[in-house]
Amino acid sequence: MEIKLASHEHSIGYHCLDDETDDKWCEKCTEKICGAAYACVKCELWLHELCAKAIQYLPREITHPLHSHHHLMLDWSGPAAPFTCDLCLKISSGTNYTCCRCPFELDLVCAFASSDDHVARKKRQRSNSERKQTMQHYCHIHPLVLYEYSNEGEHDYNCRWCDKPLTGIFYGCKSCGFFLHEFCSDKIPKTLNHPFHPSHPLRLDFVDATCNACTQWISMSKDFSTAAYGCQICNFNLDFGCAKLLPTLKHESHNHCLTYVGPTFRDLILKYHFQCSSCRELCLDTFYRCVQCDLNLHLKCVPVPPLAKHRYHRHPLLLNQPIREDEIGEYYCDICEKERDPTHEVYNCQKCTYIAHIECVLNQQETSTKQDSSSSPPISMDAKASELKEMEQTKTILVVQVRPVFHKHPLKFCEVTENLGERVCGACRLELSGPGYICQGCLYILHENCAKLPDEIQHPLHPQHHLNLYATSTSPDQNICDKC
Known part of the structure; x- marks a missing residue:
């Protein structure tokens, strides 16, 4: 039995191969052939039966109305890596039509779209003729080309600024995968x-330096062709992606707000640069980070409890994987009513569609002051007692202080310090009394109040500059107070 391929000059005959004795590979899918196959013995061409029938009627060469100046040639197996169709901008793989003279590729759907589709597309292109077909944007080193997204289904690219799926008219650099609405x-x-560097503004420029947020060399990252934000005075830099990170979680174990680190850092190699400052294990999943202090904490070490209760929702909230509950691509937090990133973990209610940012659930004190109690019903004594009990239970969980300015290891809370002998606080050098924080490895100890000293203050006798907390002196005799 033979069949004729439109893209091959000879007829190909039917064969049945034994997996153990025959060693033939399919020219289309590049996998080993076992069982039914078609082959051209003269050309040593072998195809799976299904692969042969899939390309049976595809011509070797076509002329496409949107690329009429060159012929497009059929490539059975397609490029080694997934390619982007130049017509619909959809990521495809496998059989395609490609131009031998220029880098133009079409998937099979676009290659054989009806003439009505091409006419409609040309009309849209003419209506967009007043727009710039290319633009040199100040944030990207290559020219950006005008595209029109034609797929209504699954999106393959997001805008690099707002991180939302591409729709309608947009500009992009296909070689870098950089696109903007x-x-x-x-x-x-x-x-x-930026809150990561409040002392000076960051300017957009092309720099060859390390990003202070992700610790990756900018010229080696995915944003190597894109400008970064930097402070030349302090040599502080943020690549284009990290500049959109913001600290959101207030936590009593650390003076700065912590930043949720999610999909931006999912590079398998990059993840190994981050170690949890509490348990010393690698941060291989989502975590919280303080960029100023280079501090990293697993969600379990913050801690972010798996189950939480918020005063403005009657059901318990469960910590959950990223949720995309809205088909129109708009995702909001039900507490702050602001947009949320659908790739971030959230708290959600399993009994209803209530979804909230992690920080909005944990920052309950701030939330309660914003959503004034004037409109809320009075709280009963039982409810108040229950709330106080919850606060006490929460305090027993938050027993770890991470303060690199004092000590490089995590400090654990200790209710009584008098029984530790004649020891002094590592910050104020006074004798220990009452509760404190201790390093179990080095026996370094701090009073509870000293462990919570702010990193920065402003003093009326030196109003022109902030005063930074400094704790590296070796002897109390070396400290000289400028006031007394």
Whole structure:
């Protein structure tokens, strides 16, 4: 039995191969053939039966109306890596049509779309003729080309500024995978005041330096062709992606707000740069990070409890994997009513569709002051007692202080320090009394109040500058107070 391929000059005959004795490989899918196959013995061409029938009627060469100046050739197996169709911008793999003279590729759907589809597309292109077909954006080293997204289904790329799926008209650099919505292209600030570096504004520029947030060399990262934000005075830099990170979680074990680190850091190699400052294990999943102190904490070490209760929702909230509950691509937190990232872990209610940021659930004190109690019903004594009990239970959980300015190891809470002998506090050098924090490895000890000293203060006798907490002196005799 023979069949004729439209893309091959000879007929190909049917064969049945034994997996153990025959060693033939399919020219289309590049996998070993076992069982039914078709082959051209003259050309040593072998195909699985299904692969042969899939390409049976595909012509070797076509002329496409949107690339009419060159012929497009059929490539059975397609490129080694997934490619991007130049017509629909959909990521595809396998059989495609490619131009031998220029880097133009089409998937099979676009290659054989009806003429009506091409006419409609040309009309849309003419209506967009007033727009710039290419633009040199100040944040990317390569020119950005105008595209129109034509797929209504699954999206393959997100806008690099707002992180939302591409729709409608947008600009992009296909070789770098860098795309911007048309309406986002003029929203990217050239100067940024960022909470990671509040002392100076960060300016957008092409730099060859290390990103202070992800610790990766910017020129070696995925943003190597994109400008980064930097402070030349302090040599502080954030790559384009990390500049969008913000500290959100207030926690009593640390003076700075902590930043949720999620999909941005999912590079398997990059993850090994981060070690939890509490348990000393590698941060291989999502974690919280303080960029200023280079402090990292697993969610379990913060701790982020698996089950939480919020005063404005009657059901318990469960810590859950990222949730995409909205088909139109809009995701909001039900506590702060602000947009949330659908790739971040959240608290959600399993009895209803209540979903909230982790920080909005844990920062209950701040939330309660914002959502004033004037509109809330009065709280009964039983409810108040229950709330106080919950607060006490929460305090017993938060027993770890991580303060690199004092000591490099985690410090654990100790209710009584008098029984530790004649020891002094590592900060104030006074004799220990009452509760405190102790390093079990080095026996370094701090009073409870000293462990919570702020990293920075402003003093009326020196108002022109902030005063930073400094704890590296070797002897109390070496400290000289500028006031007394």
